[in-house]
Amino acid sequence: MHIVVCVKHVPDAQSDRSFEPDHTTDREAVDGLLSELDEYAVETALSVSEAGDGGEVSVLTIGPDDAADAIKKALQMGADRGVHILDDAIAGSDAPATSLILAEAIKKIGPVDLVITGMASTDGTMGVLPAMLAERLGLPQATHASELTLSDSGVQIRRDGDTASETIEASLPAVVSVTDRINEPRYPSFKGIMAAKKKPVDTWSLADLGVDAGQVGIDAAWTRVLEVSARPPRAAGQVVTDEGEGGTALAQFLATHKFA
Numbered sequence: 001m002h003i004v005v006c007v008k009h010v011p012d013a014q015s016d017r018s019f020e021p022d023h024t025t026d027r028e029a030v031d032g033l034l035s036e037l038d039e040y041a042v043e044t045a046l047s048v049s050e051a052g053d054g055g056e057v058s059v060l061t062i063g064p065d066d067a068a069d070a071i072k073k074a075l076q077m078g079a080d081r082g083v084h085i086l087d088d089a090i091a092g093s094d095a096p097a098t099s100l101i102l103a104e105a106i107k108k109i110g111p112v113d114l115v116i117t118g119m120a121s122t123d124g125t126m127g128v129l130p131a132m133l134a135e136r137l138g139l140p141q142a143t144h145a146s147e148l149t150l151s152d153s154g155v156q157i158r159r160d161g162d163t164a165s166e167t168i169e170a171s172l173p174a175v176v177s178v179t180d181r182i183n184e185p186r187y188p189s190f191k192g193i194m195a196a197k198k199k200p201v202d203t204w205s206l207a208d209l210g211v212d213a214g215q216v217g218i219d220a221a222w223t224r225v226l227e228v229s230a231r232p233p234r235a236a237g238q239v240v241t242d243e244g245e246g247g248t249a250l251a252q253f254l255a256t257h258k259f260a
Helices: 036-051 065-077 095-109 129-137 190-196 246-256
Strands: 002-006 009-011 032-034 056-062 081-085 114-118 141-145 147-151 154-160 165-170 174-178 201-204
Touching: 002 036, 002 095, 009 065, 032 036, 032 065, 036 056, 036 065, 036 114, 036 147, 036 174, 056 065, 056 095, 065 081, 065 190, 065 201, 081 095, 095 129, 114 129, 129 141, 129 174, 141 154, 141 165, 154 174
Parallel strands: 002 056, 002 114, 056 081, 081 201, 114 174, 141 174
Antiparallel strands: 009 032, 147 154, 154 165
16 A cells, blocks of 8 residues: 655744745744644555555655655654655645645555545645545545544545544545544654655656646735734733632632633
8 A cells, every 4th residue: 555645744833934025934033844734644655565465655745945844743653654845936826736746646646545634724724625625636535534444345434523423435546635633643763764865855846747837936926925923922810819809809800801
Protein backbone atom coordinates (compact mmCIF):
# COMPACT_ATOMS: atom_id res chain seq x y z
CA MET A 1 0.00 0.00 0.00
CA HIS A 2 1.24 3.46 -0.88
CA ILE A 3 0.01 6.29 1.34
CA VAL A 4 0.66 9.97 0.66
CA VAL A 5 0.38 12.39 3.56
CA CYS A 6 -0.04 16.08 2.76
CA VAL A 7 1.60 18.25 5.42
CA LYS A 8 2.16 21.96 5.94
CA HIS A 9 4.95 23.99 7.46
CA VAL A 10 3.22 26.67 9.55
CA PRO A 11 4.36 29.61 11.71
CA ASP A 12 4.87 28.71 15.35
CA ALA A 13 1.70 29.84 17.13
CA GLN A 14 3.78 30.80 20.16
CA SER A 15 5.69 33.44 18.18
CA ASP A 16 4.64 36.93 17.17
CA ARG A 17 3.75 37.28 13.52
CA SER A 18 4.41 40.06 11.06
CA PHE A 19 3.06 40.50 7.57
CA GLU A 20 4.33 41.35 4.12
CA PRO A 21 3.01 44.44 2.27
CA ASP A 22 0.55 42.15 0.44
CA HIS A 23 -0.79 40.98 3.86
CA THR A 24 0.62 37.47 3.59
CA THR A 25 2.54 36.15 6.58
CA ASP A 26 6.22 37.07 6.70
CA ARG A 27 7.48 33.51 7.07
CA GLU A 28 11.11 34.56 7.36
CA ALA A 29 10.33 36.56 10.48
CA VAL A 30 8.94 33.67 12.48
CA ASP A 31 10.01 30.13 13.25
CA GLY A 32 7.99 27.40 11.61
CA LEU A 33 7.14 23.80 12.35
CA LEU A 34 5.13 20.85 11.08
CA SER A 35 1.46 21.70 11.65
CA GLU A 36 0.37 19.92 14.81
CA LEU A 37 -2.83 18.69 13.14
CA ASP A 38 -0.76 17.16 10.34
CA GLU A 39 1.19 15.10 12.89
CA TYR A 40 -2.02 13.10 13.42
CA ALA A 41 -2.19 12.45 9.69
CA VAL A 42 1.42 11.22 9.64
CA GLU A 43 0.79 8.99 12.65
CA THR A 44 -2.32 7.55 10.99
CA ALA A 45 -0.39 6.69 7.84
CA LEU A 46 2.41 5.06 9.79
CA SER A 47 -0.04 3.07 11.92
CA VAL A 48 -1.93 1.82 8.85
CA SER A 49 1.31 0.84 7.16
CA GLU A 50 2.66 -0.94 10.25
CA ALA A 51 -0.62 -2.77 10.87
CA GLY A 52 -0.78 -4.12 7.32
CA ASP A 53 1.74 -5.75 5.08
CA GLY A 54 4.01 -2.75 5.01
CA GLY A 55 4.14 -0.42 2.06
CA GLU A 56 5.36 3.09 1.57
CA VAL A 57 4.46 6.36 3.26
CA SER A 58 5.32 9.46 1.24
CA VAL A 59 5.10 12.95 2.70
CA LEU A 60 4.21 15.87 0.44
CA THR A 61 4.46 19.56 1.17
CA ILE A 62 4.42 22.92 -0.60
CA GLY A 63 6.34 25.97 0.51
CA PRO A 64 9.59 27.88 0.67
CA ASP A 65 12.94 26.39 1.67
CA ASP A 66 12.00 26.13 5.35
CA ALA A 67 9.03 23.90 4.50
CA ALA A 68 11.54 21.08 4.12
CA ASP A 69 11.63 21.03 7.93
CA ALA A 70 8.05 19.69 7.96
CA ILE A 71 9.14 16.81 5.74
CA LYS A 72 12.17 16.23 7.93
CA LYS A 73 9.98 15.86 11.04
CA ALA A 74 7.67 13.39 9.27
CA LEU A 75 10.64 11.34 8.05
CA GLN A 76 12.00 11.27 11.59
CA MET A 77 8.63 9.94 12.77
CA GLY A 78 8.95 7.09 10.26
CA ALA A 79 7.77 8.15 6.80
CA ASP A 80 9.77 6.70 3.92
CA ARG A 81 10.05 9.48 1.39
CA GLY A 82 9.54 13.23 1.06
CA VAL A 83 8.43 15.44 -1.81
CA HIS A 84 8.85 19.21 -1.58
CA ILE A 85 7.17 21.48 -4.13
CA LEU A 86 9.35 24.59 -4.21
CA ASP A 87 8.73 27.46 -6.59
CA ASP A 88 8.70 31.24 -6.01
CA ALA A 89 5.49 31.54 -8.06
CA ILE A 90 3.57 29.57 -5.40
CA ALA A 91 3.79 32.33 -2.77
CA GLY A 92 0.36 33.58 -1.73
CA SER A 93 -1.56 30.67 -3.27
CA ASP A 94 -5.07 30.07 -1.92
CA ALA A 95 -6.77 26.73 -1.29
CA PRO A 96 -7.89 26.11 -4.93
CA ALA A 97 -4.36 26.70 -6.22
CA THR A 98 -2.84 24.63 -3.43
CA SER A 99 -5.18 21.74 -4.20
CA LEU A 100 -4.18 21.95 -7.87
CA ILE A 101 -0.47 21.74 -7.05
CA LEU A 102 -0.95 18.89 -4.58
CA ALA A 103 -3.12 16.94 -7.01
CA GLU A 104 -0.55 17.20 -9.80
CA ALA A 105 2.22 16.23 -7.39
CA ILE A 106 0.29 13.16 -6.24
CA LYS A 107 -0.23 12.13 -9.86
CA LYS A 108 3.51 12.48 -10.44
CA ILE A 109 4.37 10.50 -7.30
CA GLY A 110 2.65 7.52 -8.88
CA PRO A 111 -0.12 5.06 -8.05
CA VAL A 112 -1.49 5.91 -4.59
CA ASP A 113 -3.89 3.87 -2.46
CA LEU A 114 -4.68 6.46 0.19
CA VAL A 115 -4.17 10.21 0.64
CA ILE A 116 -4.32 11.43 4.24
CA THR A 117 -4.45 15.04 5.45
CA GLY A 118 -5.03 16.85 8.70
CA MET A 119 -8.49 18.29 9.33
CA ALA A 120 -7.30 21.87 8.73
CA SER A 121 -4.21 24.01 8.67
CA THR A 122 -3.29 25.56 11.99
CA ASP A 123 -2.31 28.91 10.48
CA GLY A 124 -5.16 29.76 8.11
CA THR A 125 -7.57 27.17 9.64
CA MET A 126 -8.55 26.25 6.08
CA GLY A 127 -10.34 22.87 6.18
CA VAL A 128 -11.74 22.67 2.66
CA LEU A 129 -8.56 21.51 0.95
CA PRO A 130 -9.17 17.73 1.38
CA ALA A 131 -12.47 18.03 -0.49
CA MET A 132 -10.89 20.10 -3.25
CA LEU A 133 -8.06 17.60 -3.53
CA ALA A 134 -10.47 14.68 -3.81
CA GLU A 135 -12.41 16.50 -6.53
CA ARG A 136 -9.28 17.21 -8.56
CA LEU A 137 -8.08 13.61 -8.22
CA GLY A 138 -11.52 12.15 -8.94
CA LEU A 139 -11.41 10.17 -5.69
CA PRO A 140 -13.98 9.62 -2.92
CA GLN A 141 -13.46 11.68 0.22
CA ALA A 142 -14.04 10.78 3.86
CA THR A 143 -13.34 13.74 6.11
CA HIS A 144 -12.91 14.44 9.83
CA ALA A 145 -12.07 10.87 10.75
CA SER A 146 -11.63 10.14 14.43
CA GLU A 147 -11.10 6.45 13.66
CA LEU A 148 -9.84 4.76 10.50
CA THR A 149 -9.72 1.10 9.52
CA LEU A 150 -9.07 -0.66 6.26
CA SER A 151 -11.22 -3.48 5.00
CA ASP A 152 -11.43 -5.63 1.88
CA SER A 153 -13.90 -3.15 0.42
CA GLY A 154 -11.92 0.02 1.16
CA VAL A 155 -11.46 2.42 4.04
CA GLN A 156 -13.94 2.91 6.88
CA ILE A 157 -13.93 5.94 9.16
CA ARG A 158 -15.90 7.16 12.17
CA ARG A 159 -16.84 10.82 12.19
CA ASP A 160 -17.93 12.25 15.53
CA GLY A 161 -20.50 15.04 15.53
CA ASP A 162 -22.09 16.98 18.36
CA THR A 163 -25.04 14.62 18.70
CA ALA A 164 -24.08 11.46 16.82
CA SER A 165 -21.23 9.52 15.28
CA GLU A 166 -21.30 8.41 11.66
CA THR A 167 -19.51 5.44 10.12
CA ILE A 168 -18.53 6.07 6.51
CA GLU A 169 -16.97 3.70 4.02
CA ALA A 170 -15.21 4.60 0.78
CA SER A 171 -13.52 2.58 -1.90
CA LEU A 172 -9.80 2.91 -2.43
CA PRO A 173 -8.01 4.97 -3.50
CA ALA A 174 -9.53 7.75 -1.41
CA VAL A 175 -8.74 11.03 0.32
CA VAL A 176 -9.22 10.99 4.11
CA SER A 177 -8.76 13.85 6.57
CA VAL A 178 -8.27 13.05 10.25
CA THR A 179 -8.93 14.93 13.46
CA ASP A 180 -6.82 15.23 16.60
CA ARG A 181 -8.97 12.52 18.22
CA ILE A 182 -7.69 9.70 16.04
CA ASN A 183 -4.40 8.93 17.77
CA GLU A 184 -1.43 10.25 19.70
CA PRO A 185 1.45 11.15 17.38
CA ARG A 186 4.76 9.53 18.23
CA TYR A 187 7.91 11.44 19.05
CA PRO A 188 10.85 10.84 16.72
CA SER A 189 13.29 8.41 18.29
CA PHE A 190 17.06 8.84 18.07
CA LYS A 191 17.08 5.94 15.62
CA GLY A 192 14.39 7.63 13.57
CA ILE A 193 16.26 10.94 13.55
CA MET A 194 19.43 9.27 12.28
CA ALA A 195 17.55 7.17 9.71
CA ALA A 196 15.76 10.24 8.32
CA LYS A 197 19.07 11.68 7.12
CA LYS A 198 19.34 8.91 4.53
CA LYS A 199 15.74 8.99 3.26
CA PRO A 200 15.09 10.45 -0.21
CA VAL A 201 13.53 13.89 -0.61
CA ASP A 202 12.59 15.06 -4.10
CA THR A 203 12.25 18.76 -4.84
CA TRP A 204 9.97 19.63 -7.74
CA SER A 205 9.05 22.93 -9.38
CA LEU A 206 5.77 23.89 -11.01
CA ALA A 207 7.36 23.09 -14.37
CA ASP A 208 8.09 19.57 -13.15
CA LEU A 209 4.37 19.19 -12.44
CA GLY A 210 3.21 20.80 -15.66
CA VAL A 211 1.39 23.53 -13.73
CA ASP A 212 1.18 26.99 -15.31
CA ALA A 213 2.57 29.59 -12.90
CA GLY A 214 -0.33 31.85 -13.88
CA GLN A 215 -2.77 29.46 -12.18
CA VAL A 216 -1.21 29.87 -8.73
CA GLY A 217 0.19 32.56 -6.48
CA ILE A 218 -1.43 35.61 -4.99
CA ASP A 219 -2.42 37.13 -8.35
CA ALA A 220 -4.47 34.01 -9.19
CA ALA A 221 -6.10 33.75 -5.76
CA TRP A 222 -9.91 33.83 -5.64
CA THR A 223 -9.86 35.71 -2.34
CA ARG A 224 -7.57 38.42 -1.02
CA VAL A 225 -6.81 39.82 2.44
CA LEU A 226 -7.53 43.54 2.30
CA GLU A 227 -6.30 44.60 5.72
CA VAL A 228 -4.39 43.21 8.67
CA SER A 229 -4.21 44.86 12.09
CA ALA A 230 -2.60 43.73 15.31
CA ARG A 231 -4.90 42.63 18.09
CA PRO A 232 -5.12 45.28 20.83
CA PRO A 233 -3.10 44.36 23.92
CA ARG A 234 -5.14 42.57 26.55
CA ALA A 235 -6.34 44.92 29.28
CA ALA A 236 -5.66 44.13 32.92
CA GLY A 237 -8.46 42.24 34.60
CA GLN A 238 -10.55 43.51 37.47
CA VAL A 239 -9.27 42.40 40.85
CA VAL A 240 -11.86 41.90 43.58
CA THR A 241 -10.53 41.78 47.12
CA ASP A 242 -12.73 39.59 49.27
CA GLU A 243 -13.41 41.39 52.49
CA GLY A 244 -16.65 39.62 53.08
CA GLU A 245 -18.39 40.93 49.95
CA GLY A 246 -16.38 39.00 47.37
CA GLY A 247 -19.27 36.77 46.36
CA THR A 248 -21.56 39.71 45.78
CA ALA A 249 -18.90 41.56 43.78
CA LEU A 250 -18.31 38.49 41.65
CA ALA A 251 -22.04 38.08 40.97
CA GLN A 252 -22.29 41.75 39.98
CA PHE A 253 -19.30 41.37 37.64
CA LEU A 254 -20.86 38.36 35.92
CA ALA A 255 -24.23 40.08 35.62
CA THR A 256 -22.67 43.29 34.26
CA HIS A 257 -20.86 41.37 31.53
CA LYS A 258 -23.89 39.18 30.85
CA PHE A 259 -22.12 36.00 31.89
CA ALA A 260 -25.02 35.08 34.14
